[in-house]
Amino acid sequence: MIARIHLRLLAAIPIALAVSALVFFLVEASPGDPSLLLLDPNASPHANDAQRAILGLDRPVAERFGIWMRNTLTLDFGRSFVDQVPVRDKIAAALPSTLLLSSVSLAIAFGLGLAAALASASRPRSALDHVLSAIALVLQSTPIFWLAWMAIAWLAVGWGWFPTGGTVSLTSTLEPGLHLLDRLHHLALPALVLGVAFAGEVSRFARGALVDTLEEDFVRASRARGASRRRALLRHAFPASLHSTISLLGLSIPYLVGGAVLVEEIFDWPGMGRLLVGAMVAKDYPVVAAGVVALATLAVVGNLLADLLAARLDPRVGVP
């Protein structure tokens, strides 16, 4: 099983390379000269030529493309224009925060979304079902950044339940237990916002899958054998519907990653999103380019993992 996971995840490499190529062409299409950004505005044109040579910008496009792709494969994205730190180190520092935020949000979205879907599917077309479906539809249509600011205004500032942003309080003690609690407290609100925003998506998929599964013969058969409605729903239909919910959700992983970028920016969460947006403001192009490749790869890997999980949960597939 582990070997198979590794094999499937190799499929992410060509996609990451394709994204990397795309980014290269976007950079090529950009009108300015990135080298000038690094330079004192009063420097002579010769100084800029020298700098272009150092950056490798004086070589032909085809050669630079080859170098860029090779560097992508070895995860070497050069150094930041702003502070000369290797871009790889910046990304390695930011990636865990994004993974933590996204996975906790995904768990929250799953919990809320599946609960809503079960409530909906237990009585399809009831008033409760209609209300829950409407909430899911509106959640999918509401800008997540407005949700985030409302959460900050009411839950953090108004009622003081949560900190407004960051990862840790200034007054945090170094005592391990309290420190961990403090960090979780900071994680809670961004994860809740992203999770609630994504729960609409989960509940729409899960409701559809559940309602379809409830029509299937094996669920009817369990009812015929005397299983209660509740048991047929929870023990028979629900586990059998999970795989199609998850494979549909795999397609939405890119939206989750995009949402994480926004939520990080608003809550000052030190992940890939804040790194990317900050680098864009500072015109730190190596960081922007590498950040885009990294986030796209993250989404692709998440998508593949969802596919693998869905295949494993599909009751029609034998144990691998």
Added chain:
Amino acid sequence: MKIDARGIVGFSILGAFVAAGALAPWIAPYDPTVPHDRVADALRPPGSPGFLFGTDLYARDLLSRLLHGARISLAVATASVALSATIGVAVGAAAGEAGGALDAVAMRITDVFLSIPRLVLLLAASAFVGRSPAVLVAFLGATGWMGAARLVRSEVRVLREREFVLAARGLGLSRAQVLLRHVLPNALPAAVVSATLGLGGALLSEATLSFLGFGVAEPLASWGAMIADGAKMIGTAWWVATLPAIAIALCVTAANLAGDALREGLPR
């Protein structure tokens, strides 16, 4: 084609917003970009005399800004959706008609685009290529064509085997004639469905970019930028950010309802 009640609601809301946006210069009570003279008129709540929807921090009339925002947001979203539908029809028709290796390659490319977070690509485009509405439309279009391509491809695959198409081919029409005159017109409803469904995504993406400051620039009022204006004072002046958020949510919900209704109304 039959459209259910949800579809009628969706199309009515969209139509109302499109009309409001189109007529904005004539029906907006004030200039959306010019602050009102009196400082005392800043941050008036909705329902204040003279300002139906209130004013923002610079005493600009929110109703006027919302109307002009509808103009920009809907124009950008509609243009980008038209572009992505065109790309999607071209890719889907080529892949479905050619089959074989070309089909496989085109569908893998579609998969690649589907697995990239759209917001991230749009941010990259904004960073490297520029921030004009034209660039925005081009990149929203270039990141939104995959649904149309998949739908049109599968329609073309099915239509190619239908009897009227076989008959047209039997009558000696060229491949291009059969595709353009007989297959594609019947695949177009699928493209219209995915364009309508794509409208919501385009609106949200544009709003997100403008919110982050990488989309339509001030002093033009785009709904996303308006939310950014009001975000930090949402606890004291909720209306500045919330009214544009409601406008976005209404439009996106309407587009989704309309698209769902069209999809279910597609002739099978």
